[in-house]
Amino acid sequence: MSTIGTDIAKAGEYLRQGEVVAIPTETVYGLAANALNPAAVANIFEAKNRPTFDPLILHVPSLAAASDYVTEISETAKLLADAFWPGPLTLLLPKKTLIPDLVTAGLPTVAVRVPAHPLTLALLNALDFPLAAPSANPFGYISPTTPQHVAAQLGSRVPYILDGGPCQIGIESTIISLEGNRPTVLRLGGLSVEAIEAVIGPVVSTLHSSSNPLAPGMLNSHYAPGKPLYLIDEPGIQGVLPEPDVAYLLFARRKGQAAAPNRFFLSESGDFKEAAQRLFGTLRQLDAGPWREIRAELLPERDLGRAINDRLRRAAHRENEPQP
Ligand code: TXA
Ligand code: MG
DSSP, X not given: OOEEEOOHHHHHHHHHTTOOEEEOOSSSOEEEEETTOHHHHHHHHHHHTOOTTSXXXXXXXXXXHHTTTBSOOOHHHHHHHHHHOSSSEEEEEEBOTTSOHHHHTTOSEEEEEOOOOHHHXXXXXXXXXXXXXXXXXXXXXXXXXXXXXXXHHHTTTOSEEEOOOSOSSOSOOEEEEOOSSSOEEEEOOSSOHHHHHHHHOXXXXXXXXXXXXXXXXXXXXXXXXXXXXXXXXXXXXXXXXXXXXXXXXXXXXXXXXXXXXXXXXXXXXXXXXXXXXXXXXXXXXXXXXXXXXXXXXXXXXXXXXXXXXHHHHHHXXXXXXXXX
């Protein structure tokens, strides 16, 4: 079983030996290994049961450190990094050859970000290599936002979990590609498209590439709980009395909406940030609860609502299964 603690030196020891360590970030917990050591990186794929065509994110302590691993940082990339690093933004940049192909699944670009968590930044600063880290969950399952989430699924696979408390953002980073004419959002995440556009102007979104192995984070079925999750339309929620063996996951409490043991709100007050923070933990709670299925409503399509909806849609995806 894994040890949970705050010992950066111990985490560093494991990592230097080529082992995996779970690390806190502001988005979700990551399963980290020495990105420059292919054998260490292979341990990540094995622990997660992740297909090797799905590339990993490189975590570095600063923009300056990033330049050691990429051949070029464009003006647009610099603008974004200056505005949002450390933070929930991942940039695709042309990789140097010292980054193993296993990290990038053979792609010429590497995904890079500077995570905004003091423990992990201290760890990165203490190491002389960057950390490759996907989310610390079995492939396809709900991402972890506490050390306990990591231990529950990967406890037998990870010797050490660095405890940074619950994640402040709660959903993964926004991934943006700077190849081509226009910056392109490949994954909606903890940094809103509106915030990005305020810095660099209009961006394109390519989010429905379900079967596109170049962007596997966009796989249709992802972030999925074990029991069926169905999306419901807003109008049905207030009028119909919920079935007791179904859990209802709603965004905000509507005026006069009665409390019920099977009715859950991501944010009583309708705050996007709080909803994002609570999303994965609540999904886990409902997955473990006594309900036969989960019915979730979508949020307004703006700000972090878009990224949350993206997660809910992928969690709900059940091909060839009847919808209620
Ligand atoms: O917030 C986050 O991004 C978290 C924390 C731990 O940093 N990490 C995370 O990693 O969500 P992961 O592996 O679950 O998702 C990374 C996504 C993958 O879906 C992968 O397809 C995409 O990034 N990706 C990585 N490198 C890429 C590349 N060169 N081109 C296109 N997509 C890439
Ligand atoms: Mg993931």
